[in-house]
Amino acid sequence: MENTFWTALATSSLAGLVTSLGIYTIRRFSDWGHRNTTYFMCFAAGVLISASFLHIIPRSFSMNPQAPIWLLVGFMGLHLFNRFITAFVCEKDPDRKEYAIGVVPMLGIGFHSFIDGFIYSIAFTVSLLTGYLATVGMVLHEFPEGIITYLLLVRGGVSERSALWLAFMAAAATTPLGMLVSWPLISVMDRETLGTLLALSAGALVYVGATHLLPRAEQEQKRFSLVALAGGVMVAVIIVASHV
Numbered sequence: 001m002e003n004t005f006w007t008a009l010a011t012s013s014l015a016g017l018v019t020s021l022g023i024y025t026i027r028r029f030s031d032w033g034h035r036n037t038t039y040f041m042c043f044a045a046g047v048l049i050s051a052s053f054l055h056i057i058p059r060s061f062s063m064n065p066q067a068p069i070w071l072l073v074g075f076m077g078l079h080l081f082n083r084f085i086t087a088f089v090c091e092k093d094p095d096r097k098e099y100a101i102g103v104v105p106m107l108g109i110g111f112h113s114f115i116d117g118f119i120y121s122i123a124f125t126v127s128l129l130t131g132y133l134a135t136v137g138m139v140l141h142e143f144p145e146g147i148i149t150y151l152l153l154v155r156g157g158v159s160e161r162s163a164l165w166l167a168f169m170a171a172a173a174t175t176p177l178g179m180l181v182s183w184p185l186i187s188v189m190d191r192e193t194l195g196t197l198l199a200l201s202a203g204a205l206v207y208v209g210a211t212h213l214l215p216r217a218e219q220e221q222k223r224f225s226l227v228a229l230a231g232g233v234m235v236a237v238i239i240v241a242s243h244v
Helices: 002-028 030-035 037-063 067-090 100-126 128-139 142-155 160-172 174-185 191-220 225-243
Strands: none
Touching: 002 030, 002 100, 002 128, 002 142, 002 160, 002 174, 030 037, 030 142, 037 067, 037 142, 037 191, 037 225, 067 100, 067 191, 100 142, 100 160, 100 174, 100 191, 142 160, 160 174, 191 225
16 A cells, blocks of 8 residues: 555656646747747647546546536636636736636646546556556646646736746646545545546636637637647547546
């Protein structure tokens, strides 16, 4: 059991490292990143929406009969938070009118990454093979996740230095943190509880992708935006296939 704990911690830390690498890469090549932000938004939307519908939502429904309710709670909860940010931050401070474009996705991705840590704990508790298969699937989406979190924070008016740390804390550090928090709870956490958490996560991710990223990307009318969206969908299909 002790060896399993360290293996789960190592692989969840690897996921955080891959996310951090994405953040560092886009910070290092910031000019290129800013020119192509729209493509990253489309790509991220494709990954988040497709992975949610193809994997996270069906899994949560199979684990908890009340999951549709929690899916709606996750979606509407992030929508209400977005309205709050828009009304009480953006409108009162014209310099931060795009603030929500960075903060809302950061929260949605951060919560999902935290739940990823739970999945590492559960998968390695089942067996080492199950854990390694889960690791392959989840690590695939960590690199672009770090990139899009950082870029959207900068686009929302956050300074590059602050965006670097916020993206790291939300998208990278939350995965090993989720694993450490969940490990002592695995023995008492039932399938329905995990199904609830997965449904909340899926609702948040669908909201970020469908109502936050895609509409913003469509306003830019970039020539290859549909190609970037399709690329995100294909990555999601690969992630799902690796879990089968």
